[in-house]
Structures are given as structure tokens and as C-alpha cells.
Amino acid sequence: MSNLFSSSVSLSERPRLLANTFVDSVNEFNDLQELILRDNDLIEILSDMLCKLNGLIRLHLSGNKMKKFSVNWNCLQNLVVLDVSGNEFSTLSTHLWEVLPSLTTVDISSNPLYCDCDIIPAIKELSKSPTSSFNQGYAICVAPESRKGQNIFEISNSACKDSHRAYCRLQ
Template sequence: MIEKVLVVVVVIGLSFDGACAQGSCRLNEYEMTCRGKNSLHELEKGKNYAEVDTLNVHQAGLDLSDDLFPNGINFSRLTLLNATNNEITRIGRRGFDKTRHVQFLYLSNNKIAHAQPDPFQSLEKLELLEMDDALDGNGEDKADMLRNFFKSKNNFIHLSKIELNKNRLDEIFPKTFCGVQGLKRLELSNNRLQSFNFARSCLGELKALMLAGNLIQKIPADIWDFLPSVSSLDVSNNPLNCDCETVRLVRDDDVVFINQAETKCASPPEVEGKSIFELRKDYCSTARNPTGKSSFFQFIVLFVIAVGILFAYKKYRERLSHMSSAPVGYTNLQHEQAVEPEFV
């Protein structure tokens, strides 16, 4: 009897594993969730899914350089596509041709290493693009992919938020986001970026920039020239060099710095580990600033030298005046003291 029960359990388990491996979809009014390989290709052809506005697809092994749905499947009202956790390695324009109304696209936790030119061209209504921990390849390859994403015939006038956190990005080409006209919030946290490498006149409408957890040491003094509209900035957990220029920059502007407690100095040594916002107000005075000390010392030396030169010049004038006095000679004697010639 026990043996029969075990056989039944094993058979049921194998059947369940097989079903999961093939994939299945579940529809809940306006939201569909598909899980497993080829799950989307098992949808009933000819059926109208026009009522669905949210589609979640996971562990399906998608290839987004090809059609996302088979022919005859209608998702005409789809506005949210969640394709996270799919081990996606390729994306292209064809993968999104049948999802033209998507406004919110989630592609996080994938392994995208190849991107065809202009993959998001058809997504003219896109408002949010989330690609956290989504890119694979070396630093240059990923920088090239990002440039291809947004070098587009689509002006992205509605795309207000882009998330590219945790992608191990070493660099970003300065004009990467120049084609995203609607961009208001850009997240690039927990990468390996070392500088603010953004072209001027490209991000004039950007309001929030998140750069926490990178390798940035210096905030450029002219940052507000190429990011004129930014009102929120996060540079926490970066190895900041807290020189006086940077200290004045973060204190004097009206920008809101996020995570101030974690925005700490890595140098100079006397303030290492301290929040740049907790430094004393006299930090950049001559008493604390090494540059100020040097300048003060130079002033004292120059002052002493000037006093010495003035003193020496005064002594020289006195000596010169004394030496130039004419001796009293015969012609200078008074008349009554002169010797009159005697006549006989």
C-alpha cells in the first residue's frame, strides 16, 4: 500500500515539474501572470486579451529580439510589462513591436549582453524604464548598449524615470541620455562610476540624480551649469574628497542632498569617515584648512620681509644724508671770521 502511495506522489510531482517547465499563464481580471519557459507561446491563439493591462512574465527564458507573443494574440491595451527574472540576453525592436502602448517597462535581474539598434523605438508612450542588475558584459560593451538604447527615432518625451542601478557600470558616454527629452529622474546607484560624465545642455529638465554607491571622489564645481534643474542629488557612499570647494558647494546651494548621514568623507585624513554635512563651520578657516595655514604662513613671511626692507631703506637714507653734508670751508666762513689782508 505504501509503495502505491509513493508511486502516486512521484507521478504527481513529475507532472507538476513538467507543467512548470513548460510554463503556464493565469489571468486575474486585468492582470495576467505567466511563469515558465514558452508560457506565452502556450496562449490560446485567436483569443482576444484586450482587457489585460498588466502582464507579468517570469522565468520564461525570453528572447526580446524576436516576437514576444505569437501571431494572433492581441494585447492592445497592455500598459505595464514586467519581464524581470527571465535571464534575457538579447533585446531588439521586434520584441516590443506588439506592446506599443506600454508605459511601464520592468527588465531588472536579467543578463542582457546584446542589443540591436534602437530597441525601444516603438514604445512612444513609455514613462518608466527599470533595468536594475539587467546588463551583462564588460564596461565598454555596457556603455555601448546604453547608447544604443536611447539613440533613437523615439524622442521619449514621456519617459520621465530611468533606473540603471547595480549594473557594474564603469563609464557612460556623455551624450547617452541626450535623446531622452522627458527625463526627470535618473538612477545610477551602486555602479562603478568615477565622475559626473554628462554632456552639457542634455539634461536640462532633470530634477533628481541618484549616484549613491559609486567611486566618485569629486563633485565638479560647475555641476549646476550642466544640471541646472536638479533639486535632489544623492552622492552617499562615495569616497568623497572633502576639500573646501566641495564643502562650500554642498552647503551653499539649495539642492536637497539625499542620505546626508551616509555622505561621508574619504579624505583628507583628518575628516575621514565623517559626514560632509557634519563638519564644523570653521573647517575651511585658516585654523583648520591646510591651504589656509600655508597662505597665512606665507603672509607672515612676506610681512616680515617687507618690514626688514623698509627698516634697511630708512637706515640707508639716514646714512646717505649724513655722508652728503658739505664740510665747512674757507668760503663758508662768516665775514667777521675771515682774515682781512693788512695794508701798510
């Protein structure tokens, strides 16, 4: 479902309209394994929108305008692949893997990543195996200035002290 909305549908209205497709449906979507919602200028996914997609294992949200990804704790328990490339995420949290226990692969490339010490735990999670992150060469820091242009997988946490790390959410 790429380019799903006409230009006359406002950005703020799109998440609600999309949620109505799934939340209000009598269908449980048990056989739906892959959902492609790329290039829809989505600014968010409502946290309960995907709860009926029990069989979903791949979710593609690339090319949207999302700054965060929220999902209810009991939703998307079988999700293995999450593609949020080409959005507006500035950081990533390990909370993502707590909420999505089956998640093994994430694509966060082409996002304006702020590579401070708070992102280090997520980078470690993404680095657990060669398949943990797609397009690793395109996950580039835009800030702070000292790390601008650096690949997130080349960041050392030696400059970060445990006292400066904060629990952050996927933004």
C-alpha cells in the same frame, strides 16, 4: 533596468551598448520621466547618451562603478533628481548644477568622498534645502585623514581659504 548586463559583457563595453539604446533610436523618449540604471557595474555614462530623454526628471545610477558623471550642456535640462549613491565618486562640483539647471536633489551617499576644500562649494549647494540631498547621514568622508569618517554636511569651511579652492569637475 537593474542588472541589465550579463557577466560576459565587459565593463568598458557597457556604456557604449547602453548609449546605443538611446542615441541610435528614432524614439525621442519624451514621455520617459524616470530611468533606473542601478546595479549595472557601469563605469561611466557617455555625455551624449541621455540627450534624447527630454522629459527625464529622475535618474537613478546607484550601485555602479562610476567615478564621474558627464552630460552635454544641452541635455537633461528637466532633470530634478540624480541618484549616484554607492558609486566611486571622490568629489563633487557645482558645475553639476550649472549643466543641469532644474536639478534640486542629489544622492551622493555611500561614495568614497575626498573631503578637501574643493568639495565645500558642492556641499553648500547640497545644503540649500532639506530636500537637496537624500541620505545625508551616509555621505561620509574617506579622506583626508583629518576628516575620515566625518559626515560631509558637518564639514566647516573655516579651515579652507579662498586661495586654496580650485574649480573641479564631478569625479
